[in-house]
Amino acid sequence: MNTLYIAEKPSLATAIAKYLGGFTKSKTAFEKGDTKVTWCYGHVFATVEPEEYDPKYHRWTISDLPIIPSNWILKPRADAKEQVKAIKEMLQWADVVIHAGDPDREGQLLVDEVLEYYDYKGTVKRILINATDNTSLKRAFDSIMENSQFKNLSQAGLGRSKMDWLLGMSGTRLYTLRYQHLGGKGKLNVGRVQTPTLALVVNREHEIVNFKEQKFFDIHATISVDNEQFKGKLVHEGYIVEQSEAEALMSACKAAGTATIKEWSVNDKKEAPPLPYSLDSLQGYMNKKAGWSPKKTLDITQKLYEMKYVSYPRSDCNYLPMGQYSDAHDILDAISRGSTLPNDFSSHANTSLQSKCFNDKKITAHHAIIPTCEAPSGLDADQQLLYDEIALRYILQWYPAMEFTETKYVFSVASEDFSGRSVFIRDKGFKALIGSNKEDEDTNDVSVAQKDVTATTGDSVSVSDVDYKEGVTKPPKRFTEGTLLTAMANIHRFVSDPEFKEKLKEIKGIGTPATRSTIIAGLIDNGFLSLDGKSLRPTALGEELVKHIPSIITAPDMTAKMELSLMDVEKGTTSLNAVMSEYESFLKGLVESETAIFAQPPKIEGVECPVCHEGVLILKKGSKGPFWGCSAYAQNGCKAVFSDANGKPAIYECPDCHKGFLKQRKGSKGTFWGCSNYPDCKCTKEDAKGKPKL
Ligand SMILES: [Zn+2]
């Protein structure tokens, strides 16, 4: 039986062939007996431009919008033609195909696309390879499935690709035509995920520019209870803006000397270790810690994956399958040999603990990014830094939660209430390995106690300190590439409708782990965003784009709503057809909502049309050479025509009435010029070589 493996990329095909053993490599596949392992280069098919559907689309016109192909055309990418041809021949030979696309939506789609394009009728199986070390490959080969189980995943990927095309093509044409109709020059590129992402940065910039700083004074009092210090902040409606008021309050509290406890609540709390990394959390962290662009993090993770040291990188999952629970010992061993982390990090790990990251219900086709059982060697500095970070996060899963007592309290001094929070850490747990996050503590005003302290409402205690601090309100921070990516992955935070916001928490943001960093890099490379150190700012071009595209496209709501629908397609609770027809109606609605604007004459700078006074004169090419016509022709039927005089319309103002202009006419005595204001004005002039003789 002829068996053909089709892998996502050459590197994965190599890993499969090596694992199976004994293959020889040809230009397009690895071969051994009746088995071949071939590869794609990611997506080997591409969608085509509208003009390939119909040449009429070369011309951009509102009446052709939206462009909705009835039969979608795919064609092999230019750089993959040879490989696609080879795969076609191998498909004719194969009895069984084993689909080895990457374990996600896009990976599922790109091999399914090949099978569908060539109408492959044989048996198709699916292997999900989450990492290319031997342990992971064995696990994958032991659980090969029917490819038909993944139909919905593929459909969701297809839906994503179609929506991107539909809005990209029709949106770009619609809003460019509208922009030019209103007098703008140039092209407005619209992207389903790209435009709302750009708008996040533009809107943030507006918040910053419009932000008005406010000076204020914070007053703190500290009480001493059982030899521990508890700091509280004055509870005050609005800001204290006058220094004299702050000083008066401070003096009064100091003079009082004692405080009365009004509330004292003590709670035992636990903080579990953070879950293993998904791609977006890893990219966010590396941007913050090392200033890496999200793309750099993805590229290096991909490299580590191809070297067999970490699992599949384009993951939106922070969980691990229970089946991998028992790998802990081998993985920790690999980490102790291949990371630069202190050795006792691994050796003190407790492999009998069960982190909440082990949860089969949260696993789809792939899992969180973790180290494999293979110990790395020969990593360069960046690879080592990233490996260590992924390894450390994995190690934390085998450490206990941090346990602490949290005390929340309110006390009053001189009739003023102060509130605060204190923690006493009983067991650092995993925090012993990573330390605490200074930034968070500074902003939270938390007191740290050395023991548990009890107090009772009504207790009178001594005030050990009162002071005030001047502060200034701060505008929101500019996005970095890392925080922008996190914003895309947590888009519900930017949606205003509370009900919708809640629903959106289910989806994993706009875009996919595979595309987000490319979209951000694209916005920078195409001049819509610029980097100022680590901070992202919109360029004038980016501002202009967002300003001239309606909010239904720039707000994340619609894109997020469709991501929700795609998730339903993936789950099988709705059909792709239903989702696509909803999206097509949405596009038709977009075009319809602009008809009023296109019904008005275009706003173009130029000489006003002296006939209708609505349009302007624009130079056109005629069969007898250039001439000037009215821009409002399409709206009001104005047929004004003027000859060209050295690049300007030849308009001769009437010397008698100064209201009309002279038009060339044919009379019984030959050509002459008469006023357009006839019969009110009866001015006529002789013709002199095609011009009026004035
Ligand atoms: Zn006109």
Ligand SMILES: [Zn+2]
């Ligand atoms: Zn006249």
